[in-house]
Amino acid sequence: MDMLRSAGDPRPVSIRDVAMAVGVSYQTVSRVINGHPSVKESTRAAVLAAIAQLGFRPNRAARALAGGLVQSVTVLTGDTTLYGPAQLLRGIEEAARAADFVVSVRVINSAAPLDVRAAVDNVVESGGAVIVVAWDHAGTRALAAVPRGVPVAAAVETPLDGRAEGRPWVWIDDRAAAAVATRHLLDFGHRTVHYVSIPSPVDTRMIGWRETLLAAGITPPEPVRGRWDPRSGYEAGQRLARDRSATAVLCGNDDMAFGLLRALHDAGRTVPDSMSVVGFDDMPQSEFAIPALTTVRQDFAALGRACFGLLRDRMDDPAAVRVGPAPVLIHRESCGPPPARRTTRTRRTTE
């Protein structure tokens, strides 16, 4: 449609050009692009036609300045190269692009109050909506710092009470998933299940694991602290490998499980014969690990789409709610009965 603009005119078509083409004032054009109700149907149609024909697209900066709706979101997040955040961002971007929103990204590395405040101020003053990834300290603080009135949605840890309670929250129920994974291991006959934690302020995967053990009358062993990355999983694996009574581990994410698998391998502990391992995420590599990793699939891209959907829904209906995708346990090769029972392949069926 570019050919319809007079060639050589350097400036893009504006609301005035459209108005002129139709023979109305430019305010009327503004009304139709903003869906204002009081516009005669015939003039609305004429304006719409002119918009299409001239290829008009509203100037976002002008809109923002004049106080109109902004069609932009900025994502406040931690390290975007980690699997979860990366997929989440991808989901947000997809949904935002489909809705013709511009998406900006601002990484918050530090949880220092001043840094968080600076990040939030910076974002808020530019006028758009915000999605915060509140999986770490910096994120939860940022979420708390978003002023009232700013359209916001957040990806959060599973709330302890399992409810959003009117707040713009969306999550994947990893607490329930951790319970399922832990139960899966217990059902194989393991006497206990160890846990390698993620550095979340409130690790709900750990909670699900702990609750399941407790419910089975087992005192949860001390969790091994991890930090998301394979190396921390390797270190955890070294510790666990030394403990001959340890026969099953749940890892807070797959990246750590990879490192753990390697540590076990180095220590001569075979998986699953000598140790069963379950991860969290189901990364593209997990299926090809040696052995293939049993893990909890979490659809972070879908979560991202839900975040954006919630944000938009809330702009119309402040009570809108969205639920995140359900996690699912993917059975692969890294789990089996504990060593003592292995010969008979006993599978515990009693509760």
Add this chain to the structure above:
Amino acid sequence: MDMLRSAGDPRPVSIRDVAMAVGVSYQTVSRVINGHPSVKESTRAAVLAAIAQLGFRPNRAARALAGGLVQSVTVLTGDTTLYGPAQLLRGIEEAARAADFVVSVRVINSAAPLDVRAAVDNVVESGGAVIVVAWDHAGTRALAAVPRGVPVAAAVETPLDGRAEGRPWVWIDDRAAAAVATRHLLDFGHRTVHYVSIPSPVDTRMIGWRETLLAAGITPPEPVRGRWDPRSGYEAGQRLARDRSATAVLCGNDDMAFGLLRALHDAGRTVPDSMSVVGFDDMPQSEFAIPALTTVRQDFAALGRACFGLLRDRMDDPAAVRVGPAPVLIHRESCGPPPARRTTRTRRTTE
């Protein structure tokens, strides 16, 4: 500094507030924040002091509308969840944030001319600068579609002539790295090296591999086509495993190498005893693969910082140049002599 704004005033401090505080016109304030030369030193100092004290921050939308400098970049990219693009984006964001730029992301999935055009138009009309990740068809087309006058920088495949020639390009020399990796394998005594390709329009890793073989008087075998993901590496591995004459493979990236390692494992081909494998990237997981993966480390985050740096440099000096980080071969466990020579551990030293 928030306490210094009169509480209850909903609107952020503007250029006028600063002017009023200092006792000058707001145009003068504009001049100092834009570094205009003709401002008396004493008034400049006074204005700067007032800006700091009031916590003034220029409104980006207003600036953009008025035609000022925009301090925003949008990144035009393919799938941001792949390792390279994700790290690149991270590097760009880091550098941009440090320079107080807003960074937006727009994913281009389709290389269809209309889709590319739409993406570029959308970005350009919002006024800021653009960084394009031109590693695929969509990206290269987008780069070509950026109008003159728009500040731009691009992450590109290694140019065939090895030179940027005044263009705003930055890259990692993966062609040279592929040559080094291939030579490494040949030096172990392998009679040839196979290659699993990446789906780039021009795969410069493949070129480096091919050239090295040719230089050694070896006719390059047909490359096995890959698609970035572990699964395609697995499929490639299945094919290669059947070929008993194949003893060494260079993979276009680590993700495919993971899949390939698994395929080899499933086929009973041990690594490196029966087959040597080299990857590309050095992902965090690569070190923990079984066996640990020999690979070419590529610092994409540094490349991203270079991209942004080049963009800024060019805004002042259109002839500015930046060179990307040098790739480096990381030696680990997945390489060794071919089976026939293994017993004697011969290492070919002649050229």
Add this chain to the structure above:
DNA sequence: CTGAAAGCGCTTACAG
């Protein structure tokens, strides 16, 4: 239902 006015916060010439 639709125009004319005022203003969003800033920058860029234009005068002094």
Add this chain to the structure above:
DNA sequence: CTGAAAGCGCTTACAG
């Protein structure tokens, strides 16, 4: 060196 004017493209009340 610094003010006053005009304008960026749009939206929101205010009149009709």
